[in-house]
Amino acid sequence: MFRKIFSLFVSLFMTIAIGSTPMPEVTGTAVPYDGSFKPVIRFVVSSDSHVNEFADKGCVRIMKMLETGYNAAQSDPEYGKLDAAVLVGDITDSGKPTAFASIKACVDNTLRDGTDFMCVVAKSHDSYKGRISRSYASQISGDSADFHKIINGYHFIGISASPTSLKHYTKKQLKWLDAELAKAVADKPEQPVFVFQHENITNTVYGSYTEDGWGVEFFTEILSKYPQAVDFSGHSHYPANDPRSIWQGAFTAINDGGLNYYEFTIDGQNVQHPESSSNMAHMLLVEVDAANRVRVRVCDLNAEAVMTEYMIDNITEPVKTKYAHDTRHANATAPVLTSAPEVSVNGSDAAITVKPATAGKDDVVFIYRVNVTNSKGEVVSSQKSLGDYYKNPIPQDIRFTVGSLNAGNYTVSVVAESAWGPQSQPVTTSFTVK
DSSP states (O other), X not given: OHHHHHHHHHHHHHHHHHHHSOOOOOOOOOOOXXXXXXXXXXXXXXOOOOBOSTTSHHHHHHHHHHHHHHHHHHHOSSOOOOOEEEEESOOBSSXXXXXXXXXXXXXXXXXXXXXXXXXXXXXXXXXXXXXXXXHHHHHHHSSOSSXXXXXXXXXXXXXXXXXXXXXXXXXXXXXXXXXXXXXXXXXXXXXXXXXXXXXXXXXXXXTOSTTTOOEEOTTHHHHTTOTTEEEEEOSSOOOTTSGGGEEESSSEEEEOOOSSOOOEEETTEEEEOOTTGGGOOEEEEEEEEXXXXXEEEEEETTTTEEEEEEEEOOTTOSSOOTTOXXXXXXXXXXXXXXXXXXXXXXXXXXXXXXOOOBOOTTOOEEEEEEEEEETTSOEEEEEEEEOOTTSSSOOSOEEEEEOSXXXXXXXXXXEEEETTSOBOOOEEEEEEEO
């Protein structure tokens, strides 16, 4: 009965909404063809679209995610398919039926034959008056809110938050997940099994660390039994091109970045939002080849650019070290700053400009730290700025402003710090305020 009512509502909504608001035209990211990697399956993943109404920013970005997948397929002369697309929770901002209907309208308008669309819903933004809109999500995808599908021979397992459990997921759901993973691995033990839930798994990817505050522990014990598991999550809004956004241990975990605003933890303080945070729009383009290597490309939908790439080629190893955080931290090298800061003095204010540092292999410059000291060696200003690695293109200059300086001689010192912690040698410049 509910399905019929909601279907009628969606039909009426789409007629009214599309009639009053034109369907937006979007283009996706141009994804370069690489003939050295030959996919046998291709899908796209993101989360946190936070749709409120028809044709809003979240809707447009869902459509851009799909178009990016189709662009990748069309650029590949050997495998020209987009097999699936997955939205991993907080797909709406309020959980209202109109928000779900808006998503359905945009998905139906963009989705092409041969592409499976799947989604899971979350306890937070997908809630409406205390209930989880699992049925609404099912109307968008045509699947159960908890699903296990086989696409091109590969297993896809998604789990949505429970409408009743205070802890997001019931014991019954967790037993179901364990059983479905066991079936998938028994069927194809050499293949990756793709798992989707909204929240990061605690102390895996950036955004899930204890100080970040966005992780959950429900799935750790289960997934640790299956090295083939590749787990996708969102929720934190931490950028997907941060090298800490992929993690390996007993299984593989990947943060998808999300389609709506940036967030960071800086010096142990979470919920840090840079000025440009509303421009957040990351998605993952995932491909697997016949050798069961998994290639994950992080795409910036606003810049229409591929930001970085991960290659998972150790899928069946019981303990994986390639993307293990402790291994990468131990092997990280410091960024290199080659130019001294430039200082322009205007009255009692000093404008400081720094040329970007060069990060080590598979790393980023996470943050710049600047200290200004007076002639007595006293620190009169201490500032920090994100390295803008999450932007495309990365700005050519890092800028700081120090105001209300007394007359005298000063030294500015700048250090660049990588995502894994190593710091560059400082670069310094002296200047005078008259």
